[in-house]
Amino acid sequence: MEPRVIADRREFSLRGFFLQWEWMLVVLFVAINVMNVNLSEFYWDFDNLRDATMGFLDKAFIVLPMVFIIILGDIDISVGSIVALSSVIMADLYNHGVPMPLAMAICLAVGALCGYINGLLIVKFKELSAVIVTLSTMIIYRGVAYILLKDQAAGKFPEWFGFLGWDYVAGVPFILIVFAVFAVAFGYLLHRTTFGRRVYAMGSNPTASRFSGVRTDRIKIVVFTLAGLMAAVAALFLTSRMGSTRPNIAAGYELDVIAMVVLGGVSTAGGKGRMAGAILAVFLIGYLRYGLGLVNVSAQTMLVIIGLLLIFAVMIPKLRLGRAIRR
């Protein structure tokens, strides 16, 4: 691994400002919207757009901590299973007479615990990559969800629970407000705190950062626990929106989330990337899906498109043209 200087603050230059990955995303974002408007006359409608946004934002909660994980040079493919497990446990507890607010709190706790277990295993067994650890916990967490609920659905939540996924506050979707708050908080954590700087340092060079006094283990555990917690937050909103839950919900979320983060300009080699890019990518993929869905592009074709998008997003920076673009 070649050493890399982490600049304190870059000098401002107009060329450097516009040659940022985020600008490419903005251009792509506009292009997708133009395409969508031409594809369907129903696309450019405020109510439709607003409601479509509510539909894909649940994943976005997981994107926020995933940015940290990928900057660390790790990966977490168990997040979809954590969503399923925490959602199933919440529904199961509620159906066994536990009051809903308590069940929701337990849902969050379960998510955080799952994430903590991931982090602990990764830190205690450094010779194992995060890939294999989260691969096995991915199967285990969803396995527990299947043991609890078999192939049944659980639901019959109280009326007010639907508020999370379906309601508006002053015309703005509640989920969007919550997401904005979390996005600002995570962005602040990554770009404005020593914690965030340490995450970058660990991603660039784990050994060097450990020798310079960064508590690498603790940071890694915190980051993975956050991922579990945010997966549980996503579970709350997703369950509320669906009205019921099954052990197979949120299957394949890990792919979508990782695709969004990577498209957002976070390098899988670690140490590079920004929160704003990932958040832009969330909306980019979300509106792309919505627009293609309007013209009856099947879910299977969507799989191909998202898969190719992921591949191209990691490919572009490796090409000559892409290297000029600052990430």
Added chain:
Amino acid sequence: MKNRGRIALASETAETAETVAAGGASAAAPKRSASANIAKFRELGLLAFIVLLSAGVQLRNPSFLTWENINDIATNTAILSILAVGMMLVIVTRGIDLSIGATLALSGMIAALTVKQYPGANPALALLIGVGIGLACGAVLGFLVSKVRILPIIATLGMMNVFRGLTFEASGGKWVSAHQMPDSFKAIATGKLLGVNHLILIAVVIYLVAYFFVNHTRTGRQVYAVGSNPESAAISGIRTGRILGLVYTVMGGLSGLAGVLWVSKFASAQGDTASGYELSVIAACVLGGVSIAGGSGKISGIVLGSVLLGILNNALPMIDVSPFWQNWIQGMIILVAVLVNALVKRGIDRNHLMRRRI
């Protein structure tokens, strides 16, 4: 005493494959780390576990160890073990391939569509098409991993969805079911030669070839060299990119073959054929002692790993374990196997340090 030390060392060197330089055989260590001893007995232990498990299941359900059922297990395990060979090569080079379930489905689907269209065609043609498509899928992955240098997990995760989507596209979301397939095609997997099922024969042939390839060819040894230390492999003149490309292409080819066998065996090709099957294959590999850190793994290990998984899959329903527990059990098996492998590796490393008296 001296003799025993030498034997122990020999089995150890084999265990860690390329990571250990041979030599100094007579300098057996006086002290040994406990977990390193597991390494010597891992395969023996795995075998013992298989025997114990079979005995236990037999007590609960006497129809387990009948000739028919054993034959059944062998036939069902054949496809898994074929895939495990390719996955071992991929994992040895420090990679992972999550796309094989999708590759399998895609090549199986296209082979099935072909025989549906041309029922008179020779079944060998279906096999050829399946393997060809698998090779093409694998070559794409090999290119992405070796030339574009995308992380294997990202590349295979992305292409998994592409291949899966293409499978649905190819079939228009429909199934190809038994009555649409000619008998000659179904005979690929159900036919017998000298009383032994074709699937078992194919698996045995592949294992023999793989054993020879891994242990007795230059390229085979280079795969291990690339896995245990990519930098020094490159410096010593091994074309690491080519090895990586080869490994993923072989994996794809085997998945393609497995796809045709799968579709022929179950006489049905669906869009979601074998989804999630990659996890079983990875489980078979790590159970068999293939180190996820790369550089080590033995053919004999993955045989045992596949057999153990095959027995579990067959035995759990026979002793009334709910199918809903199977996911969890499989996940725990992978996790425990991976953790034990890691601990064993630590023990071996500690042992080397002790021997060098550092």
